[in-house]
Amino acid sequence: xxxxxxxxxxxxxxxxxxxxxxxxxxxxxxxxxxxxxxxxxxxxxxxxxxxxxxxxxxxxxxxxxxxxxxxxxxxxxxxxxxxxxxxxxxxxxxxxxxxxxxxxxxxxxxxxxxxxxxxxxxxxxxxxxxxxxxxxxxxxxxxxxxxxxxxxxxxxxxxxxxxxxxxxxxxxxxxxxxxxxxxxxxxxxxxxxxxxxxxxxxxxxxxxxxxxxxxxxxxxxxxxxxxxxxxxxxxxxxxxxxxxxxxxxxxxxxxxxxxxxxxxxxxxxxxxxxxxxxxxxxxxxxxxxxxxxxxxxx
Numbered sequence: 001x002x003x004x005x006x007x008x009x010x011x012x013x014x015x016x017x018x019x020x021x022x023x024x025x026x027x028x029x030x031x032x033x034x035x036x037x038x039x040x041x042x043x044x045x046x047x048x049x050x051x052x053x054x055x056x057x058x059x060x061x062x063x064x065x066x067x068x069x070x071x072x073x074x075x076x077x078x079x080x081x082x083x084x085x086x087x088x089x090x091x092x093x094x095x096x097x098x099x100x101x102x103x104x105x106x107x108x109x110x111x112x113x114x115x116x117x118x119x120x121x122x123x124x125x126x127x128x129x130x131x132x133x134x135x136x137x138x139x140x141x142x143x144x145x146x147x148x149x150x151x152x153x154x155x156x157x158x159x160x161x162x163x164x165x166x167x168x169x170x171x172x173x174x175x176x177x178x179x180x181x182x183x184x185x186x187x188x189x190x191x192x193x194x195x196x197x198x199x200x201x202x203x204x205x206x207x208x209x210x211x212x213x214x215x216x217x218x219x220x221x222x223x224x225x226x227x228x229x230x231x232x233x234x235x236x237x238x239x240x241x242x243x244x245x246x247x248x249x250x251x252x253x254x255x256x257x258x259x260x261x262x263x264x265x266x267x268x269x270x271x272x273x274x275x276x277x278x279x280x281x282x283x284x285x286x287x288x289x290x291x292x293x294x295x296x297x298x
Contacts, residue, residue, distance in 0.1 A: 001015050003088065003112065008080040012110040016050040017043065017103070018074055023057030025092060028116040030255050036091075036115035038139045041072075042123050044050075045240050054079075054112075064256045068145040084108070091115040098122050100151045133287045140288055150256055157233060157261065163207050164265035165200055167216045167229075167272075168279030173217040182275070193223045197277050199296045201228065209266055214258045214282070227282045233257055263289030273298045 002024050019040045021027045027036075037053060044051035052074035055061035057205070067073060087108035091097050092115065097120050103111060120132050125136065146154070172192070174183045184192065204211055212231045215221050221232055235254035262268055262285035270282045272295055286293035 003081040003086075005273070006079040006081040008082055010080065010083055012083045014050050014110075015048070016052060016110045018052045018111065019115065020077075021053075021055040021057060021061070022076070025090075025114055027057075027092070027114070029281070030265075031258060031279075031281045032116035034140070034284065035118040035280075036113070037143070038136055039099065039115060039117065039119040039123070040113050041070075041139055042120060042135070043103065046100065046123065047103060051102075052073065059252055061241060062088070062147065063249065064147050064150045064253065065144040066147050067143070069142045072143060079112070080110075082110070086110045086112065087228055089113045089115070091117060093117070132142060136284075137287055137290060146260070150253070150260075151251065153257055154260055157257070159261075159264055161209045161266050162212050162231070163203070163209050164212050164214060164262045164268045164282070165203075166262060166268060166270050166278045166279075166282035166285075167196060167217070167220060168281060169215070169217040169220060170277045172276065173219045175217055175219045184275075189219070192273060192276070193220055194298045196220070196271050197224055197227055199269075199271055200230070201223065201297055203269055203296070204230075212261065212265070214262055233261060258290075261284045262286065263291065265289070267289055267292040267294065270295050272296065 017040050022034055024196050027033055033055070041051050042048075051070065051072055053061065053072040054074045054076065056076070062073065085108050087106055087110070089099065089102055089111050091099060093112070095117055097117075099113075099115065100123055118136070120136060124132060124135065160161070171181055172184050173189055178189070200211070200213075210231060212233070213221060213224055218236050224230055225232065233254070235257070236251060259281065262282050268282045268286045268291060270279070270293070272278060283293055
């Protein structure tokens with residue numbers, strides 16, 4: 001068991017929730033991780049627990065997102081495992097859990113949490129969707145501010161009013177290693193790209209603003225740029241669980257840049273044509289930016 005090495009007979013003095021992204025298990029991409037963080041920050045706030053984030057895999061979160069109004073930094077050397085007063089809560093991809101009840105029903109007072117789901121509906125059942133989004137945005141801004149490195153990179157990109165298109169293919173286009181492994185035959189990729197291009201063209205014809213395209217597929221970006229005039233941000237993002245096992249953080253930086261660029265758009269259009277992945281990346285970027293969001297399907 002991973003936490004045996006941190007055994008301590010000393011009982012923790014402070015009620016504490018630590019959300020962990022330490023590479024012990026697959027955690028998910030950026031937004032999945034943010035969902036887990038925000039969910040348990042909100043729970044910690046409701047239950048008056050100290051809140052911390054252990055995020056050092058595949059990079060240190062503070063390289064891109066720093067503490068804002070709350071010091072959430074937590075390192076491995078601070079981990080202590082008491083046999084009765086600490087507990088692991090593992091909720092990766094567990095959509096049916098009620099984490100607040102789990103904590104309230106436990107005799108432990110320190111929790112090491114693995115989670116990648118937005119539990120705000122179960123935490124705040126009385127709130128409607130707009131109120132939940134407002135609450136999520138406030139929580140995000142309370143926790144995070146951009147690092148100087150991320151802010152500098154974003155400031156180098158032209159941001160006159162623009163609309164954003166976002167697509168998520170995972171492995172379908174054959175250029176992205178992910179949780180999925182399915183790769184479409186060449187002809188099916190072309191058909192899919194053409195359907196998506198038609199959706200983009202319909203919107204561009206009615207919009208006054210320039211358009212940016214964000215995608216995990218470089219092949220799709222190249223296909224669209226070859227056909228129409230659309231702006232993109234340089235770089236190639238890759239999955240935050242780091243399936244390529246590379247130490248280069250530029251792909252992760254690109255993911256953060258895409259997220260905040262989308263959040264600054266006038267409107268976000270998420271492109272979804274079967275068998276594409278139903279990503280929530282651009283939806284939560286829109287929530288952070290308090291911008292309009294629309295799904296485009298064909």
